[in-house]
Amino acid sequence: xxxxxxxxxxxxxxxxxxxxxxxxxxxxxxxxxxxxxxxxxxxxxxxxxxxxxxxxxxxxxxxxxxxxxxxxxxxxxxxxxxxxxxxxxxxxxxxxxxxxxxxxxxxxxxxxxxxxxxxxxxxxxxxxxxxxxxxxxxxxxxxxxxxxxxxxxxxxxxxxxxxxxxxxxxxxxxxxxxxxxxxxxxxxxxxxxxxxxxxxxxxxxxxxxxxxxx
Amino acid sequence: xxxxxxxxxxxxxxxxxxxxxxxxxxxxxxxxxxxxxxxxxxxxxxxxxxxxxxxxxxxxxxxxxxxxxxxxxxxxxxxxxxxxxxxxxxxxxxxxxxxxxxxxxxxxxxxxxxxxxxxxxxxxxxxxxxxxxxxxxxxxxxxxxxxxxxxxxxxxxxxxxxxxxxxxxxxxxxxxxxxxxxxxxxxxxxxxxxxxxxxxxxxxxxxxxxxxxx
DNA sequence: TCCATAATTCAACAAGCGTTGAAAAAGGAT
DNA sequence: ATCCTTTTTCAACGCTTGTTGAATTATGGA
Numbered sequence: 017x018x019x020x021x022x023x024x025x026x027x028x029x030x031x032x033x034x035x036x037x038x039x040x041x042x043x044x045x046x047x048x049x050x051x052x053x054x055x056x057x058x059x060x061x062x063x064x065x066x067x068x069x070x071x072x073x074x075x076x077x078x079x080x081x082x083x084x085x086x087x088x089x090x091x092x093x094x095x096x097x098x099x100x101x102x103x104x105x106x107x108x109x110x111x112x113x114x115x116x117x118x119x120x121x122x123x124x125x126x127x128x129x130x131x132x133x134x135x136x137x138x139x140x141x142x143x144x145x146x147x148x149x150x151x152x153x154x155x156x157x158x159x160x161x162x163x164x165x166x167x168x169x170x171x172x173x174x175x176x177x178x179x180x181x182x183x184x185x186x187x188x189x190x191x192x193x194x195x196x197x198x199x200x201x202x203x204x205x206x207x208x209x210x211x212x213x214x215x216x217x218x219x220x221x222x223x224x225x226x227x228x229x230x
Numbered sequence: 231x232x233x234x235x236x237x238x239x240x241x242x243x244x245x246x247x248x249x250x251x252x253x254x255x256x257x258x259x260x261x262x263x264x265x266x267x268x269x270x271x272x273x274x275x276x277x278x279x280x281x282x283x284x285x286x287x288x289x290x291x292x293x294x295x296x297x298x299x300x301x302x303x304x305x306x307x308x309x310x311x312x313x314x315x316x317x318x319x320x321x322x323x324x325x326x327x328x329x330x331x332x333x334x335x336x337x338x339x340x341x342x343x344x345x346x347x348x349x350x351x352x353x354x355x356x357x358x359x360x361x362x363x364x365x366x367x368x369x370x371x372x373x374x375x376x377x378x379x380x381x382x383x384x385x386x387x388x389x390x391x392x393x394x395x396x397x398x399x400x401x402x403x404x405x406x407x408x409x410x411x412x413x414x415x416x417x418x419x420x421x422x423x424x425x426x427x428x429x430x431x432x433x434x435x436x437x438x439x440x441x442x443x444x
Numbered sequence: 445t446c447c448a449t450a451a452t453t454c455a456a457c458a459a460g461c462g463t464t465g466a467a468a469a470a471g472g473a474t
Numbered sequence: 475a476t477c478c479t480t481t482t483t484c485a486a487c488g489c490t491t492g493t494t495g496a497a498t499t500a501t502g503g504a
Binding site: 120165170181185210213218 | 376377383384388391419431
């Protein structure tokens, strides 16, 4: 019947997103894919290798897009670049709740093998983000004195938080379906963030999408 | 030798903070307390009951303080109230990394018995925070149109994030010992947040502590 | 000192985990 | 059909987990 490794990865992604890296059991992944757990070991070295494969699909394209964005010749404003960076994280990682929770959880817990690999892979993304922020500081678009790392942490951690929590909270708390609440939360967050870090917080942000869209 | 349940709770707190609710094993807690795992069942009904006991110690005082703060007769500005609210979460929950990760993790995962109890306990805290935000909106201190729940989520989730991540990142990324990096990050975050949500973002915030303190 | 009760440990359970080696099934070429 | 190789399943190992009932030790009052 020849199982496509793709199917296994898709199943794994589903389970990782629900349960996180440690919470996702091979048996659950196998159940999701409709096969025996041991079959996974025929196609992948082990569970972490599956996760690494999923990251490998997502991180390089994200890094490439971020590098493009950080190019100083790109004439867009720092505001628009940061907004776009946030959207890039959304489009590349929105289905990787397992990834997000792991990055966060494992960083707090200590250094193991996977986060180290992860840190290496994500370093270029971090550098690209820093380049954008430093350029914004030099050009006077960002308030002087802000620590670039804190700026990046604020923007991206909250975006991850929104991706995780808003779909759950939306219906019961805001009374909105997630597909409307998510763009609203992201837009609101970026406005708050940008006013917070900008030298001229009251300048309009014409690149933001219309919040009144149906 | 009569083991004080207090000692068990302290040991549990340590392990919960390191490993989270699911990651913390009874055997690890028992090791930390220097006793047999089964002894825990003599003093507590089960693991979740231990966790609930820890919450029981912390949430009511937090709620009481927040209620005081939300009192409309308290003449302080909305900015100072929100800053104080953030500090209250810090002082009451800074040692409860397990609590923070659980609230976040379990909310995403779905509703089980403990989070439901938790939601009930935290509802008054949520209402007090909402009261502060709505009062700020009425008085024109907060930008009109902001969703109160998003405002609260932004402020407190990032505070939790800072408590979790800054102690880890401080040394290696910002080059500071945590005891200096943490106040800096909190202060910076609140400035960003307040400029983001305030009607007059450029007004000074005289109640903030001096960032240049030794 | 004896004894009832409280406090603690021991040993084991069932369940779930990641993983493995061998057995079974399926597929393709001759 | 046969043979070889690729793919899949079965059964099990060793480990950790939460939990429990019985056995053991400590404690305090008569």
